[in-house]
Amino acid sequence: MTHLISESCIAPCIDHAEPVEFDKTSERVTVPPYLQKIYWWAYVHPNAVKVFEREWLVNLILFGNYSPLRDAALAELGDSLSGRTLQVACAYGDLTPRLRERIADDGQLHVIDVLPIQLQNLRRKLPADTRVSLYQRDSAALGFRNESYDRVLVFFLLHEQPESVRRKTLAEACRVVKPGGKVVIVDYHGPDDWNPVRHPLRALLRRLEPYADDLWKNPLESYLPQDITFSGIRKETYFGGLYQKVVLTV
Template identity: 40%
Template sequence: MSGPDRASDATSAPPPPLLPEYLLRTYRWAYLSRRTLPWLDRDLVVSAILWGNAGRLMRAACAEFAVGSKVLQAACVYGRFSPMLAARIGPQGRLDVADVSRLQLENARRKLASFAHTHVLHADLAHPLAERYDGVCAFFLLHEVPTHQRRLIVDNLLAAVAPGGKAVFVDYHRPARWHPLRPVMHLVFRWLEPYAPSLLETPIESLSARAGEFEWRRITLFGGLYQHVVAVRCR
């Protein structure tokens, strides 16, 4: 079957995952509302949220994956990230986009309609994945989940990386003390991103017992506000 969303209709398929309580409680307005989705999915809005760094961060993440790779995008992303990643790996590869929200998958399916090598998967990433990939990418996902679920997600994503493959995590990080946006981001995290503070100074490699199977590298950008972390599976 070609085109996005090749999910099987077999009667033996497991039941669809339920929406997590934290998503319903904290992010209903952002990811479960048909009213706000068209606004939040605009490139200008995504760029503003990331202080003009969206394109830079997206390009750097996509560049980590080789043409022809089989890649999992962990959770849908507003803006043009999914089409960029699909274009990067090309028709010789395969892009799976997994999310627990049907609304987000519907939106991703629309954006990826012209890419026949893409699939959307209704899945809760806090549960183990059935396949292995050349690469997995979590783009601004981890700061939006509570600590316990975050550990499960990182562990499951690392488990899904094939030998020699890589996991890429792009997310928030603790900005430098001199950063002019530090007080602004403190308020943003306090009022809109309540799970983010627990990630800012927590090394992502500390979130999974599988970390020793990978070689890790991290860079920070924009005065430390963002981090780009790559884990390459060595065994």
């Protein structure tokens, strides 16, 4: 992803008429060392955005499943989204532009990411829209109020995080959603034994994305906060078990 972040890389606040608004109230966010060390090639380095912001490449990396998984996540959220929607972390591809199209006239979409370069990349993909705001925040410490969102989307983020960070991210997503609201998660899952990509992909992920193996070995539900009683937990798997969609109702 991009070069190591310095203070000068963090963007200043942008006028509210723009589709990106950086938070003015909290302290500057520190980019996690593991992200700089392991994922510099995919998200941090400036050339990463130039390489990976290609629809066909994102689809290739997911073995042709980007569009089905994107659509499954969006369908779970609904067609016309009033209230407040939170997307935790930017994503390559057209997930967020399509999500924006579902925001009702009286709705709001907030997207957070810890990397300024990813927020700026997303800004370029979105038309000016006062309903949309982007914030530089850490998924493990969102800083938003309890029960302040109607729904939360976490799309292919958890496999990139160490277990301790993953647990905090899930706890934060559940904390900020209102009672009766949804947390929709799409990510890797342990594939079926017969899946032909199982062994070569696992070897590749262990080299490039070492934390992804956790989601192959353990159910995603095992990382959920223990102090929350969910009114519903629903899981579907895709592409021979390689991917999962988990829907939490708080």
